[in-house]
Amino acid sequence: MLNIQLMFTSLSQKKDKLLLKHIRHRRTSMKLLKKGMVLLMVGLLGFGVVGCSKAADNSQTNNKTEDVVIATVGDGKVTKKALDQQLVYLDSLMQWQYGEDYESNEEAMTYYNEQKRLMVDYLVEIQLIISKAQEYDVNVTADDVDEELELLKSDYDTEAAFEEALTTSGMSLEELKQMLKEDLIVNQVVTACTKDITVSDEEIKTYYDGNIDSFKTEAGATMSHILVATEEEAKEIKAKYDKGTSFEDLAEEYGTDDTKSQGGLLEYIPYNSTNYDADFLEGAKQLEEGEVSEPVKTQHGWHLIKVTDVNKEDQIKSYDEVKDEIKEQLLIQKQNEAVEAKIKEWKESTHIVINEDLI
Template identity: 35%
Template sequence: MNNIKKIISASMLIIFALAFSGCNMIEKTPEAKQKSAVAKVNGDKITRKELDENPQIASFFKQMEAQYGKDFAKNEQGKEVVKEQKGKALDQMIMERILLQKAEELKVAPKDDELNKKVDEEYNKLKKEQFKGDDKKLEEAFKAQGITKEYYKEFTKKSIIVQKLVDKITKDVKVTEADIKKDYDANKSDYTEKPNTMDISHILVKTEDEAKKVKARLDKKEDFAKVAKEVSQDPGSKEKGGSLGTVQYNDQQLDPTFLNAAKALKEGQISAPVKTQFGYHIIKVTKKKEYPVKKYEKVKEDIKKKLEQKKKEEVYTKKLDEWKKASTIKKYDKNLMD
């Protein structure tokens, strides 16, 4: 469920919203602006005050001011950047509001006493494990993040509610023995005693025609590193002769298509052009280190958990999309800016 929790955290991160609405012919007071709406979700208003107090937005302003000065938002370019950031925050808040509304509709939220108890437990656990029970140090950490104790507790409360909702909609997810065995047989390199590794170099170009020309040069025994320095368009590896160093077979930072093409190569072999989202690659593997595959029974439970998590994420994402489409959402973008 770790990835689902990340999705939840992303949806829940923006707890406060920003709003500024009303008659354009009358200038509202700051207090009135804070109470006005930037969005309504099934009739439920999201106010400007909520977003103005959002730590993520506060952090954004602090970073921009440090880099460009306090007047950074006064020019048109600065205003556009601010509006974009607030728009993204508002979109996440809308999703959060939908989740909370659905949790209320399905009656999955714990009773107030139970919920408050769980929140206090999470707070005390954080204080004990991360700050050795020191309230002052915890408060300082909150302040550094631009949040308060009250914000943390409210965030935790909503996170607990949403997790209950996720548990409900994913409770029927099942993974069969056949599913587990199929994954094991198809991905044995993921289940080795130690991670398999390979030393990779590549040359990146924009078009297939360019890639074919590069491959032709290499087929004529031109030095790979020399050609990479001349034509590769990957700034991170170009000056290293195309070298990406040693990577694991299941490296999550690399494009899956690129990685699968590299795994299929033998030591010293150079690939045909490989297309990814970045362009066309010519890949060379200079060294591989592979380890024995673990016995099926040894990794069976881990695979089961992985597949359950993946299926739950799919169910959650599909439901979230359904709920969003079924919701009545009104946004007042003109109220995002003063």
């Protein structure tokens, strides 16, 4: 089942081309993702994360604006309250990025207003897709909505936790159920629009051949370390390792940097990385799979280094290894393009009025 869902995008991304992207998220319904937008999923992806945002404080005001129509989409409508519910989460992100007084920041408010206007476009597109339900023989029942609601509730430890999140969101249970119904309709319409899209083996192979570098793993290893101040300390720890104490336990006990809580784990590091000390990397390069070094001196102190997933040379994943991954990526891309084209077509044939003064 195809899910389309909102993604939170970086507040630094601006004016990128709008892009629909299909991605799957735990048990949520779908929403439209648009690159360069902070389109915020009401009640699902962001459900219960608002805390004490300014917009959340205005939930009572929202009730007064419920019937104020800010846009009509054929026979459908977008209300001021629907927009305000989205703005709850935008407000939280703005406070996180710019501080609680972001409204006094000209740059922040310019961005806020850009996102607000894009949210209106998003809500219009949702109504546009919903308007095509009958055309695609889509019928969402009350049982379907209840099932979706139970899936959403299962993400919370208790019923009380769910109720608290619902209250924080500023939505009533009926409003949440209506939103879930709309999500299901959108999901089914989009699925119907894209059900015949396929990706051929030829397309997959062409992509693989044209993007071979993206499937390359540079020579390197997954590295862990224990950093201490002196060579003597490092030798004592190495002796304990040689007697059978696990590297991870030793890192947790003796390590002096933030990696100690992860057993000293760093990451997969190419031997030619410029982000790590050259002496450290040279020491790691001499090790075989699973081996732990003798003490290695760097500008930071003395290290014991452990390596796994060792690649002495650059490795390129074979076509067979990545075929399914490429197929999924190309399928998503083609589905995106198909949905974009459909929405453009529907917009051209649907009477849409946006009341700019009410936004």
